[in-house]
Amino acid sequence: MNPAGAAGGSPGFKDQLEGAATGPSLPIARVAVDSPLPHLDRPFDYAVPATMDEAAQPGTRVRVRFAGRLVDGWVLDRLPASDHDGRLSPLAKVVSPEPVLVPEILGLARAVADRWAGTLSQVVRLAVPPRHARVEAEPALPTAATPPAPAPGSWSSYLGGERFLSALGAGAAPRAVWRALPGPRWPGEIATAAQAALAAELGVVVVVPDARDLLRVAAALEEAIGAECFVSLAAELGPAERYRRWLAVRRGAVRCVVGTRAAAWAPVRDLGLVVCWDDGDDLHKEPRAPYPHIRDVLVLRAHRAGAAALIGGFGPSVEAELLVARRWAHALGADRPTVRAAAPRIEVAGDDRQQERDAAASSARLPTLAWRAARESLAAGRPVLVQVPRTGYQPAVACSQCRTPARCRHCAGPLGRTGEGSCALACRWCGRPAADWSCPICSHQGLRAMTVGSRRTAEELGRSFAGVTVRTSDREGILTQVADGPALIVATPGAEPVADNGYGAVLLLDGGAMLSRADLRAGEETLRRWLAAAALGRPASAGGVVIVMADAGLAPVQALVRWDPPGFARREYAERAELGLPPAVRMAALDGAAPDIAALLAAASPLPGSAEVLGPVPHAGADRTLVRVNRAEGTDLAARLHAGSGVLSARKETGPVRVELDPLSPV
DNA sequence: TAAAATGCATGT
DNA sequence: CATGCATTTTAC
Numbered sequence: 001m002n003p004a005g006a007a008g009g010s011p012g013f014k015d016q017l018e019g020a021a022t023g024p025s026l027p028i029a030r031v032a033v034d035s036p037l038p039h040l041d042r043p044f045d046y047a048v049p050a051t052m053d054e055a056a057q058p059g060t061r062v063r064v065r066f067a068g069r070l071v072d073g074w075v076l077d078r079l080p081a082s083d084h085d086g087r088l089s090p091l092a093k094v095v096s097p098e099p100v101l102v103p104e105i106l107g108l109a110r111a112v113a114d115r116w117a118g119t120l121s122q123v124v125r126l127a128v129p130p131r132h133a134r135v136e137a138e139p140a141l142p143t144a145a146t147p148p149a150p151a152p153g154s155w156s157s158y159l160g161g162e163r164f165l166s167a168l169g170a171g172a173a174p175r176a177v178w179r180a181l182p183g184p185r186w187p188g189e190i191a192t193a194a195q196a197a198l199a200a201e202l203g204v205v206v207v208v209p210d211a212r213d214l215l216r217v218a219a220a221l222e223e224a225i226g227a228e229c230f231v232s233l234a235a236e237l238g239p240a241e242r243y244r245r246w247l248a249v250r251r252g253a254v255r256c257v258v259g260t261r262a263a264a265w266a267p268v269r270d271l272g273l274v275v276c277w278d279d280g281d282d283l284h285k286e287p288r289a290p291y292p293h294i295r296d297v298l299v300l301r302a303h304r305a306g307a308a309a310l311i312g313g314f315g316p317s318v319e320a321e322l323l324v325a326r327r328w329a330h331a332l333g334a335d336r337p338t339v340r341a342a343a344p345r346i347e348v349a350g351d352d353r354q355q356e357r358d359a360a361a362s363s364a365r366l367p368t369l370a371w372r373a374a375r376e377s378l379a380a381g382r383p384v385l386v387q388v389p390r391t392g393y394q395p396a397v398a399c400s401q402c403r404t405p406a407r408c409r410h411c412a413g414p415l416g417r418t419g420e421g422s423c424a425l426a427c428r429w430c431g432r433p434a435a436d437w438s439c440p441i442c443s444h445q446g447l448r449a450m451t452v453g454s455r456r457t458a459e460e461l462g463r464s465f466a467g468v469t470v471r472t473s474d475r476e477g478i479l480t481q482v483a484d485g486p487a488l489i490v491a492t493p494g495a496e497p498v499a500d501n502g503y504g505a506v507l508l509l510d511g512g513a514m515l516s517r518a519d520l521r522a523g524e525e526t527l528r529r530w531l532a533a534a535a536l537g538r539p540a541s542a543g544g545v546v547i548v549m550a551d552a553g554l555a556p557v558q559a560l561v562r563w564d565p566p567g568f569a570r571r572e573y574a575e576r577a578e579l580g581l582p583p584a585v586r587m588a589a590l591d592g593a594a595p596d597i598a599a600l601l602a603a604a605s606p607l608p609g610s611a612e613v614l615g616p617v618p619h620a621g622a623d624r625t626l627v628r629v630n631r632a633e634g635t636d637l638a639a640r641l642h643a644g645s646g647v648l649s650a651r652k653e654t655g656p657v658r659v660e661l662d663p664l665s666p667v
Numbered sequence: 668t669a670a671a672a673t674g675c676a677t678g679t
Numbered sequence: 680c681a682t683g684c685a686t687t688t689t690a691c
Binding site (some may be wrong): 028030031033035038040043044045046047064066067068083084087088089454610650652 | 688689690691
């Protein structure tokens with residue numbers, strides 16, 4: 001049925017002799033086998049039969065006989081000789097001569113595997129899409145033309161913005177943590193930066209968190225450089241179209257890619273610029289092992305390739321701020337008057353704690369300030385955006401007087417009430433009981449579990465504006481854009497539609513619920529969501545106003561009011577450094593059965609000198625242990641854990657332990 | 668999942 | 680202490 005396959009499957013000794021006689025200069029193929037077992041995460045050498053000499057180039061997919069069965073693999077390299085002293089098996093088959101694992105991506109994949117304690121094959125699966133044979137046989141797409149250098153446009157509003165663009169255009173590699181001005185200009189600004197790199201004959205990779213942002217950037221790119229000069233890579237394209245576009249990039253027909261997570265790995269030629277938009281969005285965290293964060297992948301890629309980097313958002317994530325602090329990148333933003341002119345006016349309502357705590361009460365009695373702002377906007381014919389937290393936040397425990405989140409005295413992990421109905425207060429990281437807690441800020445001893453937000457709250461709110469159109473945008477039904485005109489748009493974070501002429505008012509409801517999540521990143525994440533919603537409001541000069549319902553004394557509220565996200569990120573970083581929390585330290589989360597975790601730690605020892613083992617504590621139906629090391633020893637920790645899981649998987653005695661470095665929320 | 672390595676009972 | 684057979688380990 002498949003004569004080629006049959007011949008390739010059993011080439012026999014004669015073929016090998018012939019191969020040696022006709023003299024391929026590199027008769028050995030170094031192969032990575034596609035196996036998730038950590039102890040097989042190393043190259044294996046195979047003899048290249050003469051018939052495959054031409055096709056089995058580095059980067060191609062192959063099939064090899066491995067431990068008796070046929071498995072998939074990748075040719076990493078061709079060598080004149082092997083250092084393996086046993087007998088070599090021949091390659092069974094070259095699946096396709098297309099060299100899909102290009103050297104730059106192979107090196108990046110290895111580096112990512114090493115940093116996140118994963119295997120090469122796990123990372124290659126993230127990086128290289130599945131083959132589609134029919135698409136591969138299609139004629140090549142036409143090569144896109146090089147666009148002319150762009151005009152700076154709104155980049156002139158940023159201090160050093162034109163300098164950044166001209167450096168890109170000169171083929172240099174500037175690296176910036178970019179604070180975008182509020183408003184809808186950022187997709188165009190990304191397109192301009194991409195155009196500058198393309199004009200210098202360099203490749204560009206742009207990664208955005210979701211499909212809606214992808215549409216916005218794609219529209220801006222189409223306007224700037226034309227549809228034929230870039231491809232967009234999205235999950236919902238389907239395997240054939242996805243592989244078609246990816247191949248056009250691999251073959252050099254197109255040198256600019258925009259997409260969600262997977263686009264970070266696109267094999268563009270002569271990479272000159274990587275862009276990560278809104279790197280604080282947790283959609284950038286890869287959900288498949290070894291769970292790398294796309295911001296970090298892009299940073300690593302830019303660093304290795306000597307490419308420029310643009311890490312942007314309305315505010316820097318704490319991790320991005322660290323890139324500035326460590327001088328890897330410089331801060332790129334506008335001066336204060338420019339920022340203030342572009343942002344709406346921000347006001348705080350809901351300082352009344354009793355009212356704010358009770359979600360039902362706050363919906364029934366919207367603070368007068370918020371109610372009036374909405375009324376005025378509607379009267380002026382402008383839509384109003386109402387942001388409400390999603391339901392289902394983990395209740396955290398905080399001081400009932402000043403609402404400082406309760407933290408463990410020993411490891412600074414968050415406190416919680418573990419077990420069903422149990423009142424035992426304990427640390428969610430190290431498990432130590434914390435019965436005698438008192439607030440470090442106000443010395444108060446009372447604790448309360450914070451309430452959760454509710455979408456119903458916002459729907460009730462709509463009723464108090466009789467006669468006004470109320471539309472909702474959330475996960476179930478997402479709106480992309482709304483026309484100008486009086487309407488109430490109730491949206492959950494991340495689902496806010498853009499208004500054609502900006503919102504007259506933006507109401508940020510129930511900040512307390514978002515801020516009191518049992519999550520290290522609650523403050524940072526709340527500010528990020530507020531900024532994203534507030535950036536959709538009209539500038540203050542055009543009457544735009546934002547009303548935030550939260551305690552005015554809280555740091556994220558202050559940062560929003562002053563529109564100073566970098567200040568918040570710096571302060572947040574300093575605080576985490578003090579407490580020994582990421583990203584000031586590096587952490588690994590080990591999930592599984594407690595004895596298996598203990599076995600892994602034993603097999604991984606000696607751990608780096610600074611390692612601290614916290615736990616195990618119950619977590620999501622299993623046990624979780626955290627390992628914390630200083631940043632310098634992060635790679636070492638990953639290597640030890642990888643080696644340890646290799647030992648265990650070879651022994652086959654223990655159950656699986658999930659290893660995740662830099663977990664988003666270590667709780 | 669095929670071959671090699673190891674374990675182990677058995678008969679001398 | 681060879682030998683044959685079963686089980687475990689390795690993996691090119």
